[in-house]
Amino acid sequence: MAWTDERIDDLKAMWEKGMTASQIAESLGGVSRNAVIGKAHRLGLKSRPSPVKAKDGKAKKKPAAKAKAAPKAKAAPKPRVAPAPAAPPAPPKAADPAAAKQPAPPSGPQYRSIGPGGFTRQSPADQQPLPPAPPRRLVPEKLDPEYEDKTGLLDLTERVCKWPMGHPGESDFHFCGEAVNPGFPYCVEHCGRAYQAQLPRKDRRPPPPLPFGGPRVR
DNA sequence: CCCTGATTCGC
DNA sequence: GCGAATCAGG
Numbered sequence: 001m002a003w004t005d006e007r008i009d010d011l012k013a014m015w016e017k018g019m020t021a022s023q024i025a026e027s028l029g030g031v032s033r034n035a036v037i038g039k040a041h042r043l044g045l046k047s048r049p050s051p052v053k054a055k056d057g058k059a060k061k062k063p064a065a066k067a068k069a070a071p072k073a074k075a076a077p078k079p080r081v082a083p084a085p086a087a088p089p090a091p092p093k094a095a096d097p098a099a100a101k102q103p104a105p106p107s108g109p110q111y112r113s114i115g116p117g118g119f120t121r122q123s124p125a126d127q128q129p130l131p132p133a134p135p136r137r138l139v140p141e142k143l144d145p146e147y148e149d150k151t152g153l154l155d156l157t158e159r160v161c162k163w164p165m166g167h168p169g170e171s172d173f174h175f176c177g178e179a180v181n182p183g184f185p186y187c188v189e190h191c192g193r194a195y196q197a198q199l200p201r202k203d204r205r206p207p208p209p210l211p212f213g214g215p216r217v218r
Numbered sequence: 219c220c221c222t223g224a225t226t227c228g229c
Numbered sequence: 230g231c232g233a234a235t236c237a238g239g
Contacts, residue, residue: 003230003231031232032232032233034231034232034233034234035231035232035233036232037232038230038231038232038233039230039231039232042230042231050237050238
């Protein structure tokens with residue numbers, strides 16, 4: 001992402017407004033916190049309460065060219081930004097009383113596998129058919145105070161589980177909010193639901209019929 | 219751990 | 230010029 005005049009103006013305004021580099025980076029989009037800080041300094045915007053002391057005078061030696069040439073020795077420098085999961089999130093299931101009880105102990109073959117984050121994929125035998133979507137409300141109803149402290153849209157960060165609970169627009173809609181399985185958008189439990197093991201093709205059962213013969217059109 | 223800003227230096 | 234990597238304090 002290039003630093004257009006417009007983005008630079010936004011950066012300046014936000015920086016001077018006291019927003020943190022992270023907030024600015026998120027707001028601008030397409031740049032990291034480091035990029036924002038680096039740019040701010042290049043623009044001469046510096047100086048803000050920094051947690052790091054400005055050690056002066058003595059012994060402020062940088063370890064100099066330390067390791068900069070050398071660290072390439074590290075075979076796998078881990079990228080700071082985790083790649084987005086290839087698989088898009090599976091559609092969340094509604095809170096369904098019937099689904100609360102686990103199915104009887106599996107009598108059929110079990111297909112399980114371990115996901116890349118170490119979670120156990122849900123066996124197809126355990127998979128619940130998606131219940132039909134309830135009627136949707138287009139405008140959120142008034143927020144139920146009971147859910148005010150639940151994880152809402154604005155509470156989502158890279159490290160909380162983004163698995164939706166309930167339905168958007170309803171008063172009890174919120175997100176799981178547990179600590180994520182590192183590198184994934186969901187907690188371990190919900191990774192197991194989002195990334196599911198596949199049956200061998202030949203054994204695959206046809207998908208349940210879609211309600212009223214087709215996807216909804218909005 | 220999480221956050222923060224500062225700095226360096228390969229590109 | 231850019232920003233990832235790193236540092237260092239809270």
